[in-house]
Amino acid sequence: MNDQQHPYDPYYPQPQIIGYDEYGQPVYQQPQAPQQGQGQHYDPYGGQQQQPQQGYGYDPYGGQQQPQQPQQGSPYDPYGQQQGYAYPSYDTGQQWAAPAEPAPAPATQAAPVTPAAPVAAPAGVPGQRPASERSAPARQAGGDDDRDYRTEQFSFIEEPDEDSEDVIDWLKFTESRSERREEARRRGRNRVVALVVVLVLAVAGGVGYLWSAGKLPGSSEAEQKGNAATGPQKRDTIVVHLHDLKNGGTSTALLVNNATTRQGTTVLLPNSVVVADEEGSVTTLGKSVEDDGAGGTREAIGNLLGTRITGTWRLDTPYLENLVETVSGIETDTDTDVPGAKKGADPLVRKGEKQTLNGRAAVAYATYRAPGEAEAKQLQRFGQVMYGVLRKISSDPEAATVTIQTLQQILDPSLPEKDLAASLARLAEHAKIGDHKTALLPVGADGALTEDAGGSVVKDILGGKVTAPEAGEVTRVSIRDGSGKGATETARIVLINGGYAFVGGAEAPTRETSQVLYADDAQKATAAEVAKTLGLPATAVTKGEPSNAAAVTVVLGQDYKPQGPR
Incomplete structure (x- = not known):
């Protein structure tokens, strides 16, 4: 073993926690570098055992203690790489004993350590205790505030907060209540839509049944055909x-x-x-x-x-x-x-x-x-x-x-x-x-x-009543013989010679006066011409119902005297 102890000896006592910083992390006591000129070194195997003296390092195995002097302004070295801060080597056959309290530094060498004022934690950090409930970490006198911290030195402790749990429960309650209201409104709208659809289908089905059964006014086949027959x-x-x-x-x-x-x-x-x-x-x-x-x-x-x-x-x-x-x-x-x-x-x-x-x-x-x-x-x-x-x-x-x-x-x-x-x-x-x-x-x-x-x-079948003849069309005339003289053939010849179309004759009951019938007002002048052609007076022309398809029908009476056309 060399007199100079290896700085990474695992049996070297761990640094002591002296307080917490403003972020709630532990602050360890700064190790003291050995005094220059001191020839004694730490002996982990107890070769020399002396009582610890003020200003000297701690030797848990009875070795010679080396004086340690705190250095002001030295940065914190958690890995013991500074001079004079060594760890004991690991030995499985020797039981490790808890280190004793280090001797306080002389008053002439270090200023007393004063606790730092508490710093309030940033607002809104989840799970962090309020600043009022945390103790302010102590700092060593003369320490440098501009320490070089690394991210792996920090960790946040999740602590349950009753107030935050209450807020979460209230948010869950209000959210579930809103969802229930929205779901109720949606179900209500669905019920209304379904009811409207059912009513529409029921009405359509009822109307369709009545229509197919012919029970609606004007829906039967006979009524439809009857209505159609009255129009064109x-x-x-x-x-x-x-x-x-x-x-x-x-x-x-x-x-x-x-x-x-x-x-x-x-x-x-x-x-x-x-x-x-x-x-x-x-x-x-x-x-x-x-x-x-x-x-x-x-x-x-x-x-x-x-x-x-x-x-x-x-x-x-x-x-x-x-x-x-x-x-x-x-x-x-x-x-x-x-x-x-x-x-x-x-x-x-x-x-x-x-x-x-x-x-x-x-x-x-x-x-x-x-x-x-x-x-x-x-x-x-x-x-x-x-x-x-x-x-x-x-x-x-x-x-x-x-x-x-x-x-x-x-x-x-x-x-x-x-x-x-x-x-x-x-x-x-x-x-x-x-x-x-x-x-x-x-x-x-x-x-x-x-x-x-x-x-x-x-x-009914062929087209209804006879309409006025078109331009150039021959007027159709029929005869009913009520003269009792058998004058149909004579009247027919007169009408054909006069330029009219004879469309049939028939026997009629005997009557005294003759008539010339027309149905359409447009045929009134034609009926007057037909009466004049047959030698009948103008008073014989009257509005009535011509027979068959004739535009004008002549009803011969006993006053008719056969003669040629005028």
């Missing part, structure tokens, strides 16, 4: 002529699609109905089809009924047979047996309900008329076949066009394939749901339209 209506009308190439003769019907009321109608026209040709000559519908062709007949029917016909569909019996076969047959209720082509053969069509007819059977049933049977019966069978065909044709215009093209028939230029298919598709849509009916045009024995025809067919 959009109609599409085509005329169909069925030509029987085997037995001869024709059958005529009007296919009417009312887009406003969503109703389809087949109007059957007897061949005996009286129409006026292009020159104003009176003829029957059957003769007009044979003589005047499609265009002339179409105009004659339009003038008679006061309606606009968009096109003509000539349907010969071979094409009707192909059409029924294309749609895979039809089903209808038959009212009679139709015999086969050969005598004694089974009936081609049997009487009964829901009879299935192929193309050949459909043609036979549509054209069959028993001996002595009225023409109306045959027309009704023709209407049944057309209704069965409409139920089987596709309601898609493109698919219906393909069906018409399959027939490879030559159509009238007024009705090309696409237009015909579009009309049939709209009618098929009504027929599939039962919104299609068949009506027979009422005609008297003389071929003139009856009074019922004006209301049931002309007004």
Whole structure:
């Protein structure tokens, strides 16, 4: 062992705490450097044991003590690197004894240590004790205030503070209370929204049910169609002529699609109905089809009924047979047996309900008329076949066009394939749901339209009342003969020569005075001209209800005297 003890001896006593600084950290006693000239050194093994003297270092093993003198202004050295501050070496076989109090320094060498004034801790440091509760650390006299401290020398002691815990509890309480209030408001808003949605759905469902059940005012189908019928209506009308190439003769019907009321109608026209040709000559519908062709007949029917016909569909019996076969047959209720082509053969069509007819059977049933049977019966069978065909044709215009093209028939230029298919598709849509009916045009024995025809067919189905003729259009005039003289034919000739279109005549009860009736005020002047043409007084002109589709109706009385036009 060297006389000079190693400064890092682990058995050297630790420095003594003499106080706390303003940050609450311990302050240790400054070690005293050995006096120069002293030849004695610290002996940790007790080679020389002397009593400690004032001013000398402490020797826990009885070695010679070296005098220690505190040096003023020396910095604090916690690792014992200053001269004279040595630690004993570590020895596991020797028990360490607590060091005794160091001897106080002589009064002549060091000034007394005075405690430093307490410094208040910075405000707002969490867990730090208030300055009033901490003891001020003592400083050595003459110590240097400008010490060089390092960050590892400081540590903060977390101490619970009752006041801070109370504040935290209050913040937690207020925060949880605010959250509960916000959650309650949110639940309340959600309940209100849910209630409103339920009420809206309930009202909508109730209205929808009442509407579908037709219990709301004006919501039933009949009321809707009735309301639509009172206003302007959009109609599409085509005329169909069925030509029987085997037995001869024709059958005529009007296919009417009312887009406003969503109703389809087949109007059957007897061949005996009286129409006026292009020159104003009176003829029957059957003769007009044979003589005047499609265009002339179409105009004659339009003038008679006061309606606009968009096109003509000539349907010969071979094409009707192909059409029924294309749609895979039809089903209808038959009212009679139709015999086969050969005598004694089974009936081609049997009487009964829901009879299935192929193309050949459909043609036979549509054209069959028993001996002595009225023409109306045959027309009704023709209407049944057309209704069965409409139920089987596709309601898609493109698919219906393909069906018409399959027939490879030559159509009238007024009705090309696409237009015909579009009309049939709209009618098929009504027929599939039962919104299609068949009506027979009422005609008297003389071929003139009856009074019922004006209301049931002309007004309701074909377009309502007769309006004023357009510029250049011939005025339509009808006659009711109540003279008792059979003057209808004479009056008809006079009117045609006068430039009017005769649209039918009928017998009427005998009356004394004649009348010239008009419905539209725009026809008042025309009615006066008609009265003058027939030699009737101006007082005979009166506002009333013309018959059928006529703009003016002449009711002949016993005062009528046949004469030429004036």
